[in-house]
Amino acid sequence: xxxxxxxxxxxxxxxxxxxxxxxxxxxxxxxxxxxxxxxxxxxxxxxxxxxxxxxxxxxxxxxxxxxxxxxxxxxxxxxxxxxxxxxxxxxxxxxxxxxxxxxxxxxxxxxxxxxxxxxxxxxxxxxxxxxxxxxxxxxxxxxxxxxxxxxxxxxxxxxxxxxxxxxxxxxxxxxxxxxxxxxxxxxxxxxxxxxxxxxxxxxxxxxxxxxxxxxxxxxxxxxxxxxxxxxxxxxxxxxxxxxxxxxxxxxxxxxxxxxxxxxxxxxxxxxxxxxxxxxxxxxxxxxxxxxxxxxxxxxxxxxxxxxxxxxxxxxxxxxxxxxxxxxxxxxxxxxxxxxxxxxxxxxxxxxxxxxxxxxxxxxxxxxxxxxxxxxxxxxxxxxxxxxxxxxx
Ligand code: TGC
Ligand code: FAD
Numbered sequence: 001x002x003x004x005x006x007x008x009x010x011x012x013x014x015x016x017x018x019x020x021x022x023x024x025x026x027x028x029x030x031x032x033x034x035x036x037x038x039x040x041x042x043x044x045x046x047x048x049x050x051x052x053x054x055x056x057x058x059x060x061x062x063x064x065x066x067x068x069x070x071x072x073x074x075x076x077x078x079x080x081x082x083x084x085x086x087x088x089x090x091x092x093x094x095x096x097x098x099x100x101x102x103x104x105x106x107x108x109x110x111x112x113x114x115x116x117x118x119x120x121x122x123x124x125x126x127x128x129x130x131x132x133x134x135x136x137x138x139x140x141x142x143x144x145x146x147x148x149x150x151x152x153x154x155x156x157x158x159x160x161x162x163x164x165x166x167x168x169x170x171x172x173x174x175x176x177x178x179x180x181x182x183x184x185x186x187x188x189x190x191x192x193x194x195x196x197x198x199x200x201x202x203x204x205x206x207x208x209x210x211x212x213x214x215x216x217x218x219x220x221x222x223x224x225x226x227x228x229x230x231x232x233x234x235x236x237x238x239x240x241x242x243x244x245x246x247x248x249x250x251x252x253x254x255x256x257x258x259x260x261x262x263x264x265x266x267x268x269x270x271x272x273x274x275x276x277x278x279x280x281x282x283x284x285x286x287x288x289x290x291x292x293x294x295x296x297x298x299x300x301x302x303x304x305x306x307x308x309x310x311x312x313x314x315x316x317x318x319x320x321x322x323x324x325x326x327x328x329x330x331x332x333x334x335x336x337x338x339x340x341x342x343x344x345x346x347x348x349x350x351x352x353x354x355x356x357x358x359x360x361x362x363x364x365x366x367x368x369x370x371x372x373x374x375x376x377x378x379x380x381x382x383x384x385x386x387x388x389x390x391x392x
Contacts, residue, residue: 001038001039001041001042001043001353001354001355001356002354002355004033004034004038004039005271006030006034006038006091006263006264006267007267008030008263008267009263009266009267009297009300009301010304011297011300011301012301012304012305014304014305014308017308018080018084021081022080022081022084025062025077025081025084025085026081026084026085026087026088028061029061029062029063029084029085029088029089030088030091032057032060032061032088033088033089033091033092036054036057037051037054037089037092037093037096038092038356040054041092041093041096041215041356041359042353042356042359044214044215045093045095045214045215045353045359046214046353047214048208048210048214048215049215049217050095050099050172050175050215050216050217051096051215052175054096055130055133056129056130058089058096058099058100058130059128059129059130061085061089062075062077062081062085063085063089063100063103063104064100064103064104064108064127064128064129064130065103065104065108065124065127065128066081066082066085066104067079067081067082067104068104068108068109068112068124068128069112072108072112072120072121072124072125072128073124073125073126073127073128073129074108074112074124074128075128078311078315079252079311079314079315080308080311080312080315082104082252082253082256083252083253083255083256083307083311084256085100086100086101086253086254086256086257086260087256087257087259087260087263088260089257089260090256090257090258090259090260090261091260091261091263091264092260092264093215093359093360093363094213094216094257094261094360094363094364094366094367095213095214095215095216095363096215096216097253097254097257097260098171098172098213098216099133099171099172099216100253101250101253101254101257102134102135102136102171102172102250103127103130103133103134103172104249104250104253105246105247105249105250105253106134106135106136106180106246106247106250107127107134107135107136107178107180108123108124108127108128108134109246109249110180110192110234110242110243110245110246111123111124111127111180111194111234112124113236113237113245114192114234114235114236114237114242115194115234115235115236116231116235116236118231119194119231119232119234123178123194132177132178133172133175133176133177134172134176134177134178134179134180135170135171135172135173135176135178135179135180135204135221136170136171136179136180136243136246137152137167137170137173137179137180137181137182137195137221138150138167138182138243139167139168139169139170140152140165140166140167140168141166141168144169145372145373145376146391147182147240147243148190148240150165150182150183150184150190151165151184152164152165152166152167152181152182152183152184152223153165153183153184153185153186154183154184154185154191154193154228155185155186156185156186157227159230160227160228160229160230161193161227161228161229161230161232161233162225162226162227162228163181163183163193163195163223163225163226163227163228164223164224164225164226165183165223166220166221166222166223167179167181167220167221168207168220169207169218169370170204170218170219170220170221171213171216171217171218171370172216172217173204173206173217173218173219173220173221174204174205174206174217174218174219175217176197176204177196177197178194178195178196178197179194179195179204179221180192180193180194180234181193181194181195181221181223182242182243183223189238189239190238190239190240190242190243191233191234191238191242192233192234192237192238192242192243193228193232193233193234194228194232194234195221195223195226195228195232196232199226199227199228200226200227201223201224201225201226201227202221202222202223202224202226203221203222203224204219204220204221204222205219205220205222206218206219207219207220210366211362211365212362212363212365212366213362213363213366214359214362244321247371247372248321248324250371251324251325251327251328251371251372252310252311252314252319252324252327252328254328254331254332254367254371255303255306255307255310255324255327255328255330255331255332256307256311256331257367258303258328258331258332258334258335258364258367259300259303259304259307259331259335261335261339261360261363261364261367262296262299262300262303262331262334262335262338262339263300264356264357264360265296265335265338265339265342265343265356265357265360265361266293266296266297266300266338266342268342268346268355268356268357269292269293269296269341269342269345269346269357270284270293272345272346272349272355273289273293273345276346276347283345289345292341292342292344292345293345295341296338296341296342299334299337299338300334300338302334303330303331303334306326306327306330306331307327307331310323310324310327320384321380322380322381322383322384325372325377325380325381325384326377326381328371328372328377329374329377329378329381332364332367332368332374333368333374335360335364335367336361336364336365336367336368339357339360339361339364340361342357343357343358343361379391
């Protein structure tokens with residue numbers, strides 16, 4: 001892969017809306033991605049392997065629990081800082097951002113929000129440093145968009161719970177130390193349980209042959225009469241709203257992350273358009289290529305404004321789940337469109353690992369599907385504006 005020459009587009013001077021602390025956090029993450037992720041990520045993606053050596057660095061830039069309070073080992077940052085970190089990490093690779101999202105919003109967040117003080121002290125500091133890696137089990141083979149139909153269940157056996165079922169498509173599963181698993185009790189109520197690697201009957205087979213998110217490990221979670229200690233139940237929230245509350249936080253991070261992937265594709269295509277000569281002039285001097293670049297920077301700028309405003313609303317505690325759905329859906333689709341256009345602008349070179357664009361494009365096919373598909377988020381917006389649920 002070529003040297004990382006990334007220069008971030010900021011067409012509407014959005015930096016003016018950031019504090020010095022925001023910019024410092026963003027620039028630190030950006031420099032780390034350039035030094036530690038860009039030089040190796042293509043090789044790891046080609047080999048379909050997660051680069052475990054970046055875990056301590058990810059922790060240092062605030063990639064694990066950016067907004068979790070410092071007393072639990074988190075970085076104690078605001079929502080704009082969290083978003084900027086996600087943007088920079090996904091500028092490097094969506095799979096690396098996945099590991100960060102899952103750890104922060106799908107594992108640390110539920111333990112912080114729904115767990116006991118003992119659970120917080122036991123797990124959060126080690127998750128914040130990356131000593132523990134976690135995963136989040138909601139999706140099942142027969143229940144993806146409709147997680148409320150899940151069949152994974154647990155029974156109260158007096159001194160422990162007995163967990164049975166299976167989860168599918170779980171990021172980080174193959175090497176995670178623990179899993180936050182969503183399962184129904186005997187009354188059919190959904191609860192979160194912390195399941196640790198090594199518990200008898202718990203296995204995490206890896207999912208192979210992915211064309212997307214190749215630098216992220218994906219797997220199943222299989223529970224075959226797993227005895228889960230009673231103190232591993234997250235007691236402070238139950239029902240489908242508990243896992244969906246975690247998804248709000250992760251989807252918000254993805255809305256920012258997708259901008260990072262889009263910016264990288266745009267920046268690469270812009271540079272290429274100035275260097276690549278055809279018909280005795282740079283391809284960037286042709287109207288068709290300018291149209292592509294002009295539309296890309298327009299869409300990136302709109303997404304930046306949408307996401308910055310959403311971050312302000314989240315800092316004020318006013319962002320709704322439906323607003324988050326709109327941003328996730330819009331920004332991921334925007335990034336995927338830009339990746340596809342940018343890939344074409346590089347001609348044959350666009351399909352090689354010399355440039356990051358094709359990897360981003362393939363990754364974004366997962367990002368547009370996970371954490372709620374493009375269609376599901378549209379239906380959430382439709383439900384919000386009409387008051388009618390198209391799911392029932
Ligand atoms: P519905 O009846 O609408 O709601 C059930 C209960 O949940 C509440 N609720 C929410 N609470 C918090 N945050 C949200 N975003 C919420 N959305 C709904 C709701 O108020 C209700 O509460 P209550 O107290 O009345 O019971 O539920 P439904 O069964 O009709 O389904 C709604 C739907 C389709 C929107 C939802 O199930 C959905 O979002 N489906 C998509 C599934 C999804 O996103 N799965 C993601 C799996 S995790 C993942 O992909 C990780 S990828 C990680 C990575 O690598 O980055
Ligand atoms: P389905 O729900 O079967 O949907 C198939 C199609 O039907 C989609 O186009 C969908 O939009 C459409 N559809 C569904 N319902 C409706 C409807 N009512 N109206 C109109 N159209 C509809 N899950 C986790 O729990 N944890 C993870 O860590 C995790 N990581 C993932 C990593 C990767 C790489 C991938 C690909 C997925 C991951 N997922 C994870 C699962 C992800 O959240 C699901 O794939 C996603 O929610 C969609 O579910 P599904 O794949 O079963 O598709």
